[in-house]
Amino acid sequence: MKYHKLTENAVKPDGFWGKLMIRSMNKGHSELTDWALTHFPIRSGSVVLDVGCGGGKTVGKLCDMVGSGKVYGIDYSGLCVKKAENLNRKNVLCNRAVIRQASVSSLPFEDEKFDAVTAVETYYFWPDKLGDLREIGRVLKRGGRLLLVFEMLADPDDPEKWKAVEKRLNIEAVTREGIEEMLDRAGYQNIRTYVRSGTTWLCATAEKE
Template sequence: MSELARRLNQCKKPVGDQGKVVVDDMNERHYELTGWGLDKIKIDKAYKMLDIGCGGGRTVNRLSKAAEEGEVYGIDYSSDCVRWASEYNKELIKEGRVHISEASVEKLPFEDNKFDVVTAVETIYFWPNVEENIKEVNRVLKKGGKFIIINEIYDDDKFRERNNEFAKNSNMKIYSPEKLKSLLKNAGYLNVEMEIKEENNWICYVSEK
């Protein structure tokens, strides 16, 4: 297995010492990207929010600061990530404002209509059945709630060589802007808005239930 393939596999499901290195790197490297995406919505101080694929826990921490009277939940299907994200947010967990658990987007362990906002930062490439999975996200959103997808890669001619190399060395699925927008609409979301930062190959979707 190549070094690139090993890293991409760790991005999918970080585990062990190498996974910790990758998670710490993502906490730093995705900070600007995440901020760019989150600027597309208004977060009320009492919101209840979910971060899917919470990794090292920095996005959860960031959301909790925006919703200072609300609650933020993070899930990851890597038990190591659950441990690392919990350590990163240990004070907020003690306060009862953050909750981290091991779970998959295939079956979210939450009741219907629970969250005001659900975020997915740099994770949707690895979702096993994306259309069914985004329907599952829809289930746990409140009416009028927002689902935010933030990716640093989308299918584009300018980045095709790099992106093809990523796809070849992993089982990640890189979507075209219109393809993912169509999947969101087909899954029942309303007012699907999309913004691209072309020079970075960044993309953000804000979809409303």
């Protein structure tokens, strides 16, 4: 029962179990994010958006990378926004980080604002994946880059691996080919995917024309 309450709060953390899930995500996704960012160098001075920022751990990592730049985080969970602001309070106070409550389907930013956009372990939950990728493309500058990060890569040798999580959260594990196709349909170019050996970790990078 406790495990079910925790996993159910992966979608939109709220209340006591949501707080535990945020803490778990910040810890559990950290190494995955570090690995993915090795494939996604960010120049100092960049303006970056983290979509589905959760508890804000990735926002902090990005702040360390952008130097004099700025990092925005959005999440549609009000609890996540509060936790992310608290974790990044120094950067928020210095106006190096801004956390807002919003949906990936309707980003509250003007066209071509960002040099880069990241999304760690959130793609599964997007309501309109193709439309949401295009919405991200709207706020990316020309030549801007997108990083998608996944822990749940479908494993043909173990097709039941993610079934319990998929059923409980009404999501699907991704495939390398499926992500590449979706990014291509959304109009991105220079699409690259990487899988960490011995894991089901996947990250994809792409650019806006």
